[in-house]
Amino acid sequence: MESNVEHGEEGEESVIELFRDRFRLCTISIAEAEAKQNGMEISPLIVACVSDLAFKYARQMAKDVELFARHAGRKSVNMEDVILCAHRNDNLTAMLRSFSNDVKAKEPLSDKQKKRKKIPQSDDKAAADLIHS
16 A cells, blocks of 8 residues: 555656656757757757756756745745856856846836835925925
8 A cells, every 4th residue: 555655756756757748848849949940950869968958957946946945934936046046157147137127127016115115315305495496
């Protein structure tokens, strides 16, 4: 008779397998599209190797990001955890920071953020001058 732990591990492994297969299909599709766009041919063996390496990298990055969040005392991952995880790759870090800034710029301000937003002193002086005039 199987224990719940063994059954849970089997379920987790099947989910990881399914995710790995979908990830592999996506990377193959991207590699083939890039090769076609650049007028190149790409070996299926190379695509499979790149796909596996990318999956292993993404899996390790996911573990690291989760650890960063846990270390900060949070239960959920935020953008800073992802950026911190990519710190060894300057190009990736720059791209993630740019993406993060773009996302933040598009977010509507919450009520807390609206209250915190200070009026620059020059605007304050101009308003005071108008009132006292």
